[in-house]
Amino acid sequence: MGNHHFRKDIMxxxxxxLLISATALFAAISPTRVGPVSQxxxxxxxxxxxxxxxxxxxxxxxxxxxxxxxxGMSLYWSLLSKATDFWSEAAISTxxxxxxxxxxxxxxxxxxxxxxxxxxxxxxxxxxxxxMKTVVEAAIKQDIYxxxxxxxxxxxxxxxxxxxxxxxMAKEYGSYDNVIFEIFxxxxxxxxxxxxxxxxxxxxxxxxxxxxxxxxxxxxWDQQPNKATGNEVSGGNIAYTFHYYAGSHSTSGEGANALxxxxxxxxxxxxxxxxxxxDGGGNVASANSNWQSWLNTHKLSWANWSASKIxxxxxxxxxxxxxxxxxxxxxxxxxxxxxxxxxxxYKACPTGGNSGNGDSGNTGTGDSGNTGxxxxxxxxxxxxxxxxxxxxxxxxSAWGGEWFTYTDANNDxxxxxxxxxxxxxxxxxxVKLSYSLNKGNYxxxxxxxxxxxxxxxxxxxxxxxxxxxxxxxxxxxxxxxxESPVNGDYAFFGAEQSQSSSWKTVSLSWNDLQQPNGWGExxxxxxxxxxxxxxxxxxxxxxxxxxxxxxxxxxxxGLPNAMYKPTQNLMNVVxxxxxxxxxxPESNMTYVEIYDMLGNRKFQRQSxxxxxxxxxxTDILSAGTYxxxxxxxxxxxxxxxxxx
Numbered sequence: 001m002g003n004h005h006f007r008k009d010i011m012x013x014x015x016x017x018l019l020i021s022a023t024a025l026f027a028a029i030s031p032t033r034v035g036p037v038s039q040x041x042x043x044x045x046x047x048x049x050x051x052x053x054x055x056x057x058x059x060x061x062x063x064x065x066x067x068x069x070x071x072g073m074s075l076y077w078s079l080l081s082k083a084t085d086f087w088s089e090a091a092i093s094t095x096x097x098x099x100x101x102x103x104x105x106x107x108x109x110x111x112x113x114x115x116x117x118x119x120x121x122x123x124x125x126x127x128x129x130x131x132m133k134t135v136v137e138a139a140i141k142q143d144i145y146x147x148x149x150x151x152x153x154x155x156x157x158x159x160x161x162x163x164x165x166x167x168x169m170a171k172e173y174g175s176y177d178n179v180i181f182e183i184f185x186x187x188x189x190x191x192x193x194x195x196x197x198x199x200x201x202x203x204x205x206x207x208x209x210x211x212x213x214x215x216x217x218x219x220x221w222d223q224q225p226n227k228a229t230g231n232e233v234s235g236g237n238i239a240y241t242f243h244y245y246a247g248s249h250s251t252s253g254e255g256a257n258a259l260x261x262x263x264x265x266x267x268x269x270x271x272x273x274x275x276x277x278x279d280g281g282g283n284v285a286s287a288n289s290n291w292q293s294w295l296n297t298h299k300l301s302w303a304n305w306s307a308s309k310i311x312x313x314x315x316x317x318x319x320x321x322x323x324x325x326x327x328x329x330x331x332x333x334x335x336x337x338x339x340x341x342x343x344x345x346y347k348a349c350p351t352g353g354n355s356g357n358g359d360s361g362n363t364g365t366g367d368s369g370n371t372g373x374x375x376x377x378x379x380x381x382x383x384x385x386x387x388x389x390x391x392x393x394x395x396x397s398a399w400g401g402e403w404f405t406y407t408d409a410n411n412d413x414x415x416x417x418x419x420x421x422x423x424x425x426x427x428x429x430x431v432k433l434s435y436s437l438n439k440g441n442y443x444x445x446x447x448x449x450x451x452x453x454x455x456x457x458x459x460x461x462x463x464x465x466x467x468x469x470x471x472x473x474x475x476x477x478x479x480x481x482x483e484s485p486v487n488g489d490y491a492f493f494g495a496e497q498s499q500s501s502s503w504k505t506v507s508l509s510w511n512d513l514q515q516p517n518g519w520g521e522x523x524x525x526x527x528x529x530x531x532x533x534x535x536x537x538x539x540x541x542x543x544x545x546x547x548x549x550x551x552x553x554x555x556x557x558g559l560p561n562a563m564y565k566p567t568q569n570l571m572n573v574v575x576x577x578x579x580x581x582x583x584x585p586e587s588n589m590t591y592v593e594i595y596d597m598l599g600n601r602k603f604q605r606q607s608x609x610x611x612x613x614x615x616x617x618t619d620i621l622s623a624g625t626y627x628x629x630x631x632x633x634x635x636x637x638x639x640x641x642x643x644x
Contacts, residue, residue, distance in 0.1 A: 029137055029140045029141065029176070030140075030141070031140060031141055031142070031143035032141050032142065032143070033142065033143055034143060034345075034346050034347070034348050035096075035102075035142060035143025035144050035346050036070055036102045036103075036143065036144060036145065036343075036346055037143045037144060037145060037177050037178050038143050038346060038348040038349060039057075039059065039346040039347055039348060039349055040057030040058070040059055040060075040068050040070075040349070041057045041058035041059040041177050041349050042057070042058040042177040042211075042212060042213070042428075043055055043056070043057060043058075043068060043070075043145065043177075043180065043212075043213045043301075044056050044057070044058055044062065044213065044237055044427070044428030044429075045213060045237050045238055045239045045267035045428060046062030046267065046426060046427055046428055047062070047265050047426050048062075048064040048067070049064040050064075051263075051265050052262050052263055052265070053239075053261065053262045053263075053264070053265050053266040053267040053268060054067040054262070054267060054299060055067060055068050055069070055213075055239060055267055055269065055299075055301055056068055056428070057349075058177070058391065058428070059349035061391070061427070062426055062427045062428065067299040068299075068301070069295075069296070069299045069300065069301050070102040070103045070145055070301045071101070071102055071103065071301065071302050071303075071338070071339055071342060072095075072099075072101035072102050072103035072104055072105070072144065072145075072302075072303050072304070072339070073095060073099065073101050073103075073104055073105070073303055073304050073306070073307040073316065073335070074104075074105035074107055074147075074149075074271070074272050074303040074304060074305045074306055074307065075087055075104065075105060075106055075107050075135065075306065075307050075308065076107065076305070076306040076307065076308035076310055076315070077107055077109045077113070077115075077151060078106075078107065078108050078109050078118060078128060078131045078132075078151075079109050079113055079115040079117065079118045079119075079120070080115055080116075080117050080118070080310070081117055082308055082309045082310050082311075083306070083308040083309075083310060084117075084118065084131060085309070085322065085323055086307050086308060086317070086323060087106070087131045087134060087135050088134060088135075088138070088323045089134060089137070089138040089141070090323035090324050091307070091323035091324075092104055092135065092138035092139060092142055092144075093138065093142060094323060094324055094325070094326055095307065095326070096142045096144060098326050098336075099326075099335075099336050099339050100339050100340065100342040100343075100344065101144060101339060101342070102144055102145060102342055103144055103145040103146065103147065103180075103301065103303055104135060104138075104139050104144060104145075104146050104147070104303070104307070105146075105147040105149050105182070105271060105272070105303040106131070106132055106135040106136065106146060106147060106148060106149055107149045107151035107185065107272075107306075108121060108128050108131065108132050108148075108149060108150065108151050109121060109128065109151060110122065110128075110150050110151060110152040110155070110158060110161070110162070110165075111152055111154065111158065121161065121165065122158070122161060125161075125165075129165075129168070132148060132169070133172075136148065136169075136173050136178075136179065139178055140173075140176055140178050143178070143346075144178065145178050145179075145180060146178050146179060146180065147180045147181075147182050147215065147271060147303065148166075148169050148173070148179060148180070148181050148182065149182040149185055149271070150162055150165065150166070150182065150183050150184060150185065151185045152184065152185055153185065153186055153187065153188050155183065155184040155185075155187070155198060155217075156184075156187070156190055156194050156195065156197075156198045159198055159201060159202070162183065162198075162202055163201065163202055163205045166181060166183065166202055166205055166206050167205050167206075167208070167209070169181070170205070170206045170208070170209035170210040170212075171209045171623050171624045171625070172623070173210075174206070174209045174210025174211075174212055174625055175210065175625040175640055176212075177212070179210070179212050180212060180213045180214075180215060181206055181210075181212060181213070181214045181215065182214075182215040182217075182241065182271055183198075183199060183202045183203070183206075183214060183215070183216060183217070184198065184199065184202075184216060184217035185217055185222070185241075185271075185272075186217055186221045186222045186243060186272075187217050187218065187219055187220075187221070187222070188220075188221065189219075190219065191219065192218065192219055192224075192227040192228065192231065193231075195216070195217065195218060195219065196228070196231060196233055199216045199233045200233055200234050200235070203216075203233055203234065203235035203238070204234070204235060206235070207235050207236075207420060207421065208596075208624075209596075209624050209625055210625065211236065211237055211393040211421050211428075211429065212237065213237050213238075213239060213269075214233075214235065214237060214238050214239070215239050215240070215241050215269050215271055216228070216233050216238060216239070216240050216241065217240075217241050218240055218241065221243060221278075222241045222242055222243035222271075222272070223242065223243060223244070223249070223254045223257060224257050225240035225241065225242050225257060225258055225261035225266060225268055226257045226258075226260035226261040226264065226266075228240050228261065228266060229260070229261060229264040229266060230264075232266065234422070235420075235422065236421055236422040236423040236424070236428065236429055236430070236432075237423070237428045237429065238267070238423075239266075239267040239268060239269040240261055240266055240267070240268055240269070241268075241269055241270070241271045241272075242254075242255075242257075242258040242261075242268050242269070242270050242271075242300075243270070243271070243272045243273060244270070244273050244274075244291065245273065245274040245275075245276060245277055245278040245314070246273070246274065246275055246276065246284075246285040246287045246288045246291050247274075247275075247276045247277040247278070247282045247283075247285035247287070248277050248278040249278070250287065251290055251291060251294045255291075255294060258270075258298075258300075259298070262298065268300060269300070269301050269302075270295065270300050270301065270302040270303070271302075271303050272303060272304075272305045273291070273302055273303075273304060273305065274304070274305045274306075274314035274331075275288055275304070275313075275314055275331040275334055275335065276313040276314045276331065277313070277314075280305075280306075280310075280312035280313065280314050280315075281312060281313045281314075282313045282314075283313060283330065284313075284330050284331055284334050288334060292338055304316065304335045304338075309321050313329075313330075313331060314331050315329055315331065315332070316328060316329060316331055316332030316335055316336075317329065317332055318332075385466070385555050385556045385557050385558060385559045386398055386553075386554075386555055387399060387452070387535075387554040387555060387556055388403075388452065388553075388554050389424070389427065389429075389552065389553050389554075390421065390424060390427075390429040390430050390431050390552060391424075391427060391428060391429050393421050393429055394595065394627045395419070395421065395431065395595070396595070396627070396629070397452050397453075397554075399454060399455055399461075400455050400456040401452050401453030401454050401455050401456060401458070401534075402452070402453050402456075402458075403419065403431060403450070403451070403452045404419070404450075404451055404452070404453075405417035405418065405419045405433065405435075405448070405449065405450055405451075406448070406449050406451060406536075407435070407446075407447065407448045407449075408439075408440070408442045408444075408446050408447050408448070409440075411442050412440055412441035412442050413438065413439060413440045413441070413442030413446050413447075414438035414439070414440030414441075414442075414446075415435065415436065415437045415438050415439075415440075415446045415447065415448045416435065416436050416438070416448070417433060417434070417435040417436075417448040417449070417450070418433070418434045418435070419431060419432070419433055419434075419450060420432050420434070422550060423550065424472075424550075424552040424553070425472040425474075425503040425505075425550075425552045425553060426503075427552065427553075429552075430472070430550050430551055430552035430553075431450070431550070431551050431552070432475075432548055432549070432550050432551075433448070433449070433450040433476075433537070433548065433549045433550075433551070434546075434547075434548050435448035435449075435476075435539065435546065435547065435548075435549075436448075436545070436546040437539075437541060437542065437543060437544065437545040437546070438543065438544070439543040445540050445541060445542075446540070446541070446543055446545075447538055447539065447540040447541075448538070448539060449478075449536050449537055449538035449539065450536065450537045450538075450549065450551065451483070451534050451535065451536035451537070452534060452535055452536075452554070453533065453534050454532055454533060454534060454535075456591070456629075456631055458533065458534075459533065460484065460485065460531040460532060460533045461531075461532055461533075462529075462530050462531070462532075463529050463530075463532045463556060463559070464526075464529045464530050465558050465559050466529070466556040466557065466558050466559050467509070467557050467558035468507050468508060468509050468556075468557045468558070469482075469507075469508045469535075469554075469555070469556055469557070470505060470506060470507045470508070470553070470554075470555045470557060471505075471506055471551060471552070471553060471554045471555070472503055472504065472505050472506075472551070472552040472553045473497065473500065473503070473504060473506065473537075473549060473550060473551050473552070474500050474501065474502055474503045474504060474549075474550045475499070475500070475501075475547065475548045475549040475550050476499060476539050476547040476548060476549040477496070477497060477498050477499040477539065478496075478497055478537045478538060478539045478549055479494045479495065479496050479497070479537070479538050479539075479540070480494050480495050480497060480506065480508065480535070480536075480537055481493065481494035481535070481536045481537075481538060482494065482513060482528060482532055482535060483532070483533050483534040483535070483536055484527075484528040484531050484532050484533055485531060485533060486523050486527045486528050486531055487515075487520070487521075487523060487528070488521075489519075489520050489521055490520070491515045491516055491519060491520020491521065491523075492515070492516075492536075493513040493514060493515055493523075493525055493528055494513055494514070494515075494516075494538075495508055495512050495513055495514070503550075503552075505553075510525050510529060511525070513525060535554065537549060537551060572637075573628070573630060573637050573639050579615055579616055579617040579618055580615070580616045580618070580628065580639075580641065581613060581614070581615055581616075582609075582613065582614045582615075582616065582630060583612070583613050584609055584610070584611050584612060584613075584614065584632055585611060585632075586611050586632065587608070587609070587610045587611045588608070588609070588632050589608055589609075589632070590605075590608070590609040590630070590631070590632045591604075591605075591629075591630070591631040591632070592604070592605040592616060592628070592629075592630050593605075593628070593629045593630075594618070594621065594626050594627070594628045594629075594641075595626060595627045595628075595629070596624060596625075596626055596627075602621055602626065603618070603621065609632070618641075618643060621643050622643075623643055624643060625640065625641070625643075626640070626641050626643065627639075627640055627641075628640075628641055
């Protein structure tokens with residue numbers, strides 16, 4: 001058997017010259033107050049202890065009783081001044097103060113709409129993107145959530161333009177916890193299969209740059225989220241939209257579809273609802289009271305249609321309203337009353353909040369020990385036994401080691417493997433390995449795998465105090481392996497695991513781990529425990545095999561302390577308009593690495609650097625969001641940067 005393991009190319013030590021050019025630009029939008037985003041963090045799709053789909057905040061994580069319900073307004077189509085007057089910073093600020101909104105939905109016209117004053121994205125993309133960016137940046141300043149809504153009934157016919165739009169939005173704003181992506185508003189007669197195919201393609205594009213919540217539409221005007229049950233959209237952190245109008249729909253009718261989806265484990269988000277009829281007309285229906293009780297009972301987040309002074313019964317504002325002064329219709333008064341119970345003040349999450357500017361968890365450029373999305377603070381190598389729960393989304397473990405894939409390709413095989421952030425076991429995030437085996441010219445059985453180094457240096461660690469290794473998985477059969485240089489012939493100790501269609505928890509003692517039968521030099525497991533370099537999950541099998549494996553919550557039970565926790569961090573990293581400034585406390589070998597949001601290393605420099613200030617330009621990087629890690633001796637720093 002050819003159970004060999006060779007590292008991926010990205011792990012080779014390649015020295016890249018330091019860049020001094022001043023063309024890089026880093027975005028920095030800071031909130032002007034402490035709002036719901038600072039308190040809750042990134043919104044994440046998860047399940048409660050009963051398996052019911054809900055929305056949570058990354059601050060508290062996916063914990064029963066900590067579900068998050070945010071409530072606010074949806075802007076009207078960005079086509080008429082009676083609507084676009086409120087696509088402004090002033091209007092968002094006014095709605096926050098007067099209505100206590102926690103979320104704003106930006107319903108951008110996407111097609112060939114021409115309403116005289118403004119045209120849809122397909123005709124005039126620049127104007128529409130300007131509207132969108134104004135609202136998004138206003139929401140970030142107000143520390144509220146914002147839905148970037150591709151407001152189309154025909155999105156499946158707009159895949160190319162939708163992908164380009166969301167790619168740009170995710171690059172520019174995907175690092176901000178405020179942002180939610182709604183990729184398809186109200187499909188009409190499209191099948192779920194067609195919707196899902198489109199959604200998978202758009203989500204895949206977004207996931208290149210952001211792990212933020214994505215909202216997916218469903219058949220019959222977003223009234224059948226249950227259609228996604230058992231055939232969900234890929235990519236992790238997905239919720240399914242539900243729309244209703246109180247004068248046309250009922251909780252026992254259309255609402256039952258939403259509950260079916262939630263009870264099946266899908267998270268649901270009411271991104272649009274109206275007080276009157278489905279056509280936007282009618283008076284404030286008596287059924288609104290029942291609907292509000294239903295929303296609150298099930299802790300469903302919502303945005304009311306519409307924050308406009310359009311001549312429709314469901315418009316919230318009357319004709320005399322302006323961005324700085326709101327006058328309410330009957331519908332607007334009712335909605336304002338529902339919003340009155342929103343908090344008047346918020347308390348910032350102790351583990352970090354708005355992550356758009358600065359490091360992974362704190363605004364500005366402070367210590368990176370806390371992550372903005374409630375995961376493990378990798379910069380300070382969080383306390384063992386948790387190796388990684390993936391909630392921080394950077395594919396660097398809590399002990400500082402890199403996650404990576406490997407195949408038989410370096411042995412003349414042609415297998416492929418891809419790693420991506422994905423759903424977790426009852427949480428927003430895990431990691432997914434997608435592989436395809438191709439024997440090529442490899443003489444043994446083809447293989448592919450997923451692995452993680454034990455520390456930033458990819459050196460060995462002593463796990464002698466670790467009693468058991470646990471992890472969650474679903475998907476492909478595989479062999480879990482403990483890699484060590486003790487096994488110079490790659491005959492690593494491990495344990496076989498069977499295929500599982502649902503999440504399964506594995507708990508392994510050292511005695512459960514065995515070397516492969518029939519080859520390799522026999523070694524003692526005690527020697528391996530004292531010198532572990534990596535954990536890996538490998539599939540070896542038939543030519544042509546393709547499958548997927550999800551991993552979450554890797555724990556080494558019994559370890560009392562962190563592996564490489566710095567005793568003191570005297571390093572400072574400052575974002576500049578043209579790059580990054582490093583202030584180093586000592587003269588020593590220094591490692592600078594920049595990773596994209598999928599864990600791919602885009603920049604590496606290792607050299608002896610003197611104490612003092614050093615500048616790093618970033619011309620080599622394309623626009624997008626990155627994690628920058630700097631190590632010098634016992635000093636470590638991690639910071640999230642966004643390049644335009």
